[in-house]
Amino acid sequence: MNKFSTSLIILLFSLSLFVLTSCMDEEILADAAHTYKIWLANSEDSSYYSDYNENVALKYLNTLKFKGRDGKLHHVHIEVETGITGEQEKFFNTMIATGGWKEYDYIDYSFSSYSVTELYEAGIALDLTDYMEEWLPNYMNWLQANPDYARTAANIVNGERRYLTLYSYHDDVENWGGFVYRRDWVLKYGKHPEGSPKAGQPFTGGFDENGTWNDDITFPSYYTELGQIYKENIDPEWDGTCPVFISDWEWMLDIFSTALKEEGITDGYCTTIYYPGYIGTGDLISSFGGGGVMFYLDEEANEIKFGGTSEAFNTYIKMMQIWYKKGWLDKKFAEHTSDIFYQVDMKTTHSGKAGMWYSNISSLFNRLEKEIAPATKGIYVVAARQPINDVYGEGKVKFSKDNIFTPKVFYNTSKEFSGGIFTTAFKETGKDIECLMSVLNFLNEWETEDGSLPGYLLNFAGLTKEQYETVAKPGDMYDRFGLTEGSYFVKEDYSDNGIKYKTNPIIGSNDALRNPSTLNRIVGGLQGPLDKWKGEEDHQVQHEWGFYINSGYLLRSFEGQLGSNISKKRNSTFNDIEEYLEQHVPMMIKGDDATFDREWANIKKYINRLEYLEEVLEVYNQLLNDLS
Amino acid sequence: MVQKPNTEFQAKQARLIHSIPKLSFGKRLKKDLKKNWVVYVIFLPVLLYVLLFNYAPLFGLVMAFQDFNVLKGVFGSSFNNFANFKTLFFRDNFGIVLRNTAGMALLNLTVGFIVPVIFALLLSTIRHKRYKRVIQISSYIPYFISTVVVVALWKEFLDEGGVIANFLSWFGFRNQNWLANNKVPVFWLINTAIDIWVGFGYGAIIYCAAIANVNPNLHEAAAIDGAGEWKRMWHVSIPSIIPLVVTMLTLRIGTVFLQGFDKVLLLYSPSIYSTADCLTTYIYRIAFAGSADYGVSTAAGLFQSAIATTLLIISNYLNRKITKSSLF
Structure with a gap:
């Protein structure tokens, strides 16, 4: 055997070893029926990690067991794909148009151009109604406690209320901007x-x-x-x-x-x-x-x-x-x-x-x-x-x-902010979709009977030191940003103004670390303040930004009620207006009084000429009456 | 001495051809396939490529005549005849978009087209080989830079205080961000300038090759007759490359309405849509912005292709009339 052949064999052997060790690095505990793929619209800055699957809280979630269709506990493996900032809407629409949605068991619905009713009618969104009580009781409990949000949480399809979307709710509004x-x-x-x-x-x-x-x-x-x-x-x-x-x-x-x-x-x-x-x-x-x-x-x-x-x-x-x-x-x-x-x-x-x-x-x-x-x-x-x-x-x-x-x-101060849909892809793949619902139900768990940490904390707060240690790896995000003591602490004695869970001060001083260290991006989970009264400074912020109630904002769940025909007209009208205003309002601001009056007249003329505006308003108000 | 055509030989050849029994197309193809199967195998991937990527997508044009719903697909969506075209043509900004597209196309066809030709001609006059090579290679470089990088560079150049903005201020223009200026034809000129900067070197290659292939005897004869560098360029080089220039112009006319999408998309902003928005970006927004109206978007795309085809046919016709040669 000459030198070249020997070198080639060594190289191939090293490569194989590298590939094998790379695969072994991430041990997948779940079987195929409990391996899920989900698509999220938003991801994190690459300074935290380039792939959402490197999220330490997600790794921890993948070590847990959840109840499946057969009533037994199963390991799950959730693989996440995320959108690119600014391209989410395009990606979502293309995914729906090309049938790419079939790859995913759960999809972030935030950037959809289609109403959830349309997605249901097209056979993409799964009707969750029959699953809710048994598989998503924590989610239902929250809705029962918040009737204002429960009103639009389900869609009216052929005169019946149907749960098609799992919304993310924040138990208490925490303004961020x-x-x-x-x-x-x-x-x-x-x-x-x-x-x-x-x-x-x-x-x-x-x-x-x-x-x-x-x-x-x-x-x-x-x-x-x-x-x-x-x-x-x-x-x-x-x-x-x-x-x-x-x-x-x-x-x-x-x-x-x-x-x-x-x-x-x-x-x-x-x-x-x-x-x-x-x-x-x-x-x-x-x-x-x-x-x-x-x-x-x-x-x-x-x-x-x-x-x-x-x-x-x-x-x-x-x-x-x-x-x-x-x-x-x-x-x-x-x-x-x-x-x-x-x-x-x-x-x-x-x-x-x-x-x-x-x-x-x-x-x-x-x-x-x-x-x-x-x-x-x-x-x-x-x-x-x-x-x-x-x-x-x-x-x-x-x-x-x-x-x-x-x-x-104005922006903010809404308890509801995004939603996800379970796809019907599992009907072909045979996956245990109920087990994935158990995962989402866990992320909506507000309190536990046995005193263990409720699931919403994993969703919103991340990992305690003990949890982190089970999945810790040198160089992971927690390690690099000094969160090895956990992203939050459990206060046993309630001595700190009644606070039970306290955010790690590193996150307290750099809130940008919160999302990368938690599962916050997974839509459909429950969020809640950890230490409501973090300090006087934060109190001032929440007091000012949250002083008025945003009662006029149309909830995503309300807009999601629109049928396919009117939804298309609404989107078209919305986009036409937005595009027109984006061109003309800056001209009004930068122009003189004559320009101002002329452009305003143009805007009014343009908007009043739009074909579907009145019809969309009429349907909106009809919907409002129906839901009232 | 001019050689006489051998008419007797030609007549004999024609008789021979006619005496061969005419085979049917199928038989001829079979025979040819057997004989040249290697050539056909080599051609197969190209044929598949053209069929898959150029002809199969034509089926999608049906969406232009449908109330297309992505969720229902082409077969589930209902037909609405020409409603999408009506929607398109009656949109407020359609006229502006068309005007911008035509404006940019015109500048690209005139200024944008002629610069590589002039550059190639000038290059041909340089005698110092190494200097010529350096110039030529330098002119190619922008072509190999990603559009995103090119646009980023030009944004810096054109911004207030940027190289170009400063330069223009010497001539009395206000130092400003030129990409925020929505006056006609600022954006059109910027677009053409970038096109020239990126493509003039690469576009000149074909003309350089054509000039290099001009019979040197002609130059020699002209030089003996006392023609200088410029006269030779005017009377020898240019007439020699005219057929090529016209062919390139014909090809360019056919695609001129389709060009510039990525560049314009990266350069423009809502406040200058009135002068920067062109058909391709407009189609993109209709299809992929919030409304996702594929029906109207396809109608706009079809309209754009129809214009391009019409222009191509007209230019080919004129080409044939003027130069007695044509593409088809």
Whole structure:
């Protein structure tokens, strides 16, 4: 045997060994009938892991046993495929169109262009109705305790209520995003007739060690008649230390303008907005007394309305135009087209060069302070509630003693947020689909009789130290991010303000770690706050972002009730409007008054000419009545 | 000396051909298959490829005449005659999309087409071989860069403070993000400029080859007659490559409405749809954005193909009329 042959054999042997050891690395305990493939719309940043199957909580789940169709306990193996950010809708539609869905036993329905009724009628979504009581009792228990959500949790098919989707519910709303502003700049550069805050004062505020708020900013509206009306009718506890009106915001924006000059920041701005010039979910727009841009529920009138041609929307755009003219609004807001609405131009906002923006909790307090960005020195970012218009327009769009209202349509503060469907693929593959339901039921488990840790914790909180140790591997995500003590701790004595489960402080200070360390992405599981009163700072955030109730948002489960014909018309109408507004609203904001009027007339003309708008509204309202 | 045609020989040959008994197509094919089976085997993958990827998908065109529902499929969806075309043609932005497509196509056909030809001609005048090679290779490089990278580079160049924006500001233009400018024909010019930058070197290869194949005797004779570099280019090189240029133009006309999808998709944004949106991106959005309306999208695709085919036939006809040669 010559040298070449020997080398070749050694190489082949090494390769085989490598392949074998790689396979052995992940021991699959489940048989084929209990091996499931699921598709999730969202995944994690590659800095945590490139493949969702490397999720440590998922690995732990795959070591557990669940009750199957035969009543016995079985190991399961769940293999996850995930969508690519921005491509989920396209992927989902292609998967449905090509029959690719048959590969999956459970599919995240969040990005579907089809209503779940359509998917059921097409034989893709499994009717869960007959399974619910036996296989998903925890899910049903939650619905019983939350009748508002139970109403739309099932679909009406041929006059009968059918459970087709498994929704993710949050037992208590925990806001993750909203408007934020630089309170340190307000204190440092603000000047109020009453003498508070004192201009030029370095920021000394924030929450002290005792959790007490400490600064002397009082917003100007507090001293006005409207401020007192607000206090009497809306928030009796309001002491003027947080902004509540558009006039308060404008006072701040003016201060930010000064701050930018004083700090010598030439490439920053007072505030920015999502590239279409508005946030489609209605944030800031419902500050004018109406709803959002699209369809919304007017709870008082018990009617679904359309906001795209409303006076409220018009006044909102007018305000943005004025802000733009005054130089408060980012001149290049319409150019950040690849940014998500809660991460607009992070290059500027996260380097301390903006006064106010929409963000998630990662921007809050002094979290943005870093040496490489000098403008973040002394930064202190605080959450703001939706403001109420007291400046622009007249009549219903403006807050007055005769027209008291609160914002009602904006992102967040809904207990329901996404859903999944079981596919009918198991009918061909013969898989034990009931066992997969047991897994989802486990992820909805809120409490246990034997005192063991309930399943929702795995879904929402991740792994305790003991659980982690059963699946730990050097270099895994927990190891790399310092979570080897577990992503949360169990407090045996309830001594900490009644807290039983406490988030690992590493996640507490970097909330971005929460999703990668849990099974949060698997839709259909139950979520819930671990340590509701984490601290005064978090309390302030939840208080501000969650101050108003979002009653106008149309739940996914409500939209999912639409039949195939009307669903197509609704999607077509929705997309046409969205595309038109995305082109024309920025022109209104950036243009002069003549452009504003001309473009608004164009928008109204375009929308009023849309063929299906009235029909969609009619069906929506019919559906609302049926479900009531 | 010009050789006379051997008419006697030709007549004999023709008589011989006619004397062969004419076989049926089947028999001829069988005979040919037996004789040239290796060639047929080699051709088989190509035939399969064309059938599978070029002809089989034509069946999908039926969706243009259906109220197509993905969940019901082609066979389950009902026919709605020309309703999708009606929807398409009466959409508010269809006219704008068509105008943009035509504008970009026109610029690509004129400026975009002529640059590689000029480049090849200029290249042919360079005598220093190494210098010529360096220039030629440098001109190819952009062609091999991924569109995503090309677009990212141009976004930087065109942004406020970018190389191009700064350069233009010297001529009195406002320093701005040119990709956010929705005035006609800013985006069209950008699109053409990128096309030229990416493709002029690679596109010139075929012309360089054609110029290199021009009979050197012609150049020599022209030089003896006192023609300089430019005169020789004008009177020898250009006439020699004209048939090729016209053929390439004909081919280009047929595809000009289909080009630029990936580039435009990566470059444009909603605020400049009014000048940047073209048929391919429009079709893409109808099909894959929220409404997922495959019926209208297929109708738009069919319309686009019909235009391309019409243009191809017209250009081929003109080609035949003018140069006495044609593609088909």
